[in-house]
Amino acid sequence: MDLLSKLSSGAELLLAPERVLLPDGIGQDIAVLVAGGRFARVAPLAQLRAERPDLEAIELPQRLLMPGLIDAHTHLTQALGKSLAFGEPSEIFRRIWVPMEASLREEAAYVSAKLASLEALRGGFTTVVDAGTRSDEGIEAVTLAVREAGIRCVLGLTCNDLADPQPEQAYGRLIERAERHLARFEHDALVHPSLAVSIPEVGSDRMLARVAALCAESGRVFQTHANEHLVAVERSLVARGLRPIELLEHCGALNASTLLAHATLLTPREARLLRERGAAVAYNPVASVWKGNAVLDALALHEQGVPFGLGTDGTRYDAFRLLDAAEAMQRIAFGLARGDSSCGGGWTWLEHGTRGGAQAVGLGSVTGAIEEGRAADFLLLDLDVPELQPSWDLGWELVRLADRSQLQAVFVAGRLRLWQGWPVDWDARALMRQVRELACEDIARAPIQRVHPTSDEHRRRAARR
Incomplete structure (x- = not known):
């Protein structure tokens, strides 16, 4: 045999x-x-x-x-447009991701999520943490896709009440939906429920407090993006008078259930709040290189005992290149100036890519290590x-x-x-054909605004100059 x-x-x-x-x-x-x-x-x-x-x-x-690696932060329904973000300035969610995801039909959301799941498995990830889709049909599509692909998924449900045209009416409807989401997947073997507010300022104070409490009560994670770019911090200050992490603390939404994506621009006070409240972070080094303007000081969090995992942010689903990027970005951003030739000694990134990542995303007793009793x-x-x-x-x-x-x-x-x-039990080639058939139509329908040209067009313009 x-x-x-x-x-x-x-x-x-x-x-x-x-x-x-x-x-x-x-x-x-x-x-x-x-x-x-x-x-x-x-x-x-x-x-x-x-x-x-x-x-x-x-x-x-x-x-x-x-152990299979943990992708602590991604967006499964963005896979059809991943290269549209290349060369783009920060805040691409406003010009690319929101209009693209909002335009996806159910079938397109499904094939996007299944394609991303396949890429993740091929890259060495056995768990992905989806931060919540903006597609109206996204949750059902993602659920079906991850089950068919056979990957473990922390599945976020987006609860942005202030983004709704009628936020007062939206609050009750979204909370009811959130409670159903948590109950539906309470005992699921592969899908682990989570609640999300995309960025703190698109959730009302009561929404932030309630979803964080629901997650804490159920042992699940509450996801939100925080301090991803300088403009994100300034936008929060203008909208709510507080920086994103200060806003979460003000609302009572910063606790041991909270998983912050990026958190690159931490003040000393914010770092202390993370440590004291037990909140976790998804460190996204490739996203910092491709579309950010800062790098999380992950080694400082490690020394302070703040839980963190490594996330792709949907950039590329290659776990080993993510490990390399996690170490390399710490060395470039902090180690060289400090004379730190170790920058975690290698093992630190393996730890936070596996067992530490599982802890950060609420699956510390489920996966992430070769130990008796774990998946x-x-x-x-x-x-x-x-x-x-x-x-x-x-x-x-x-x-x-x-x-x-x-x-x-x-x-x-x-x-x-x-x-x-x-895959050993489904046809990935057929999925790829389906992706090619659907992607052009759905992307063409989306009101996407790109700032930079394609690589070939960039070359032509450079030659003309």
Whole structure:
């Protein structure tokens, strides 16, 4: 029986990889028993062989078994327009994302979310945190898409009452919808409910307070963007007289359920508030490079014990390039000036991309680590590649040298989802054809305003100059 057949064969798998990324580092001669969608046992191989003589150990030489990474902040229904944002200045949500998402038909929202889920799995993410769509049909479409793709999803429901033409009437309707959303997915195996207000100033004080309280009571996360750009901070000051994080604190919406996307422009007081209130942050280093004007001082948050995960913000779903960007941006923005040649020592970014990220997004007891009782969300990485020869420090090498092309298998909830980059139980090529058919029409209908030309047009203009 070949390896693919073995990995797909039974309800129980006894895996014997050469290396395992454990919470305290990379171990050898460790075996993992997967049963019922969870890690049933993690122990020395000889011990597990003795405990389970009825199971044949699947030998995985020159393979690393590691937790699937957590994308702590993304937008699944933006995948059809991802390259439209290239070269654009900040606040692109006003000119591109809001008009695009609002124009998506249900089918387009579905294929966008499924395409993003596929990209995420191919990149090594087994969990994505969707910050809430602006598509009226988005929630149902995203739910169907993530289930079919087989990825774990923290699914945000947007509750922007001040963005409604009749905010007074919108409040009650949105709160009722929020309560149904939390109840509907309370015991779902893959979809974990969340509530969101896109940016604090589009939620009334009572809305911010209520959704944060609902999330705290239910053990879910309340998502919002905060301090993403300088203009976002100034807009909040003009609209509400407070900076975004100050506004959340003022409303009682800054607590241990709060997950702030970006938080790049933190004042010392805001950093203290995050620590004291137990709020978490999604650090989005690629977004800072592509469309921001600041970088989160994530190492400072790490030292202060503020939970944070690593997010793509929908830029590109490549977990290993995200690890590299997380470390590189800290080095460029802070480490060089401080003379900090370590900038987290490599392991810090692995930690916040996996177990620390799971904690930040409210799934700390569910996923993010190779530990008994947690969901079996994991990757099999091929170590037999030129880039990792010779290997002296695999932790650092995973951050700087590893690549998604090394991903042999991706498992979510103990089930093989991808083999060598492609789904094992659904047709990704057919989805791609569907994307091509739908994207042109839906994007053409959207009143998108781009500031910069395409790359080829930019080249032509440069030549004329």
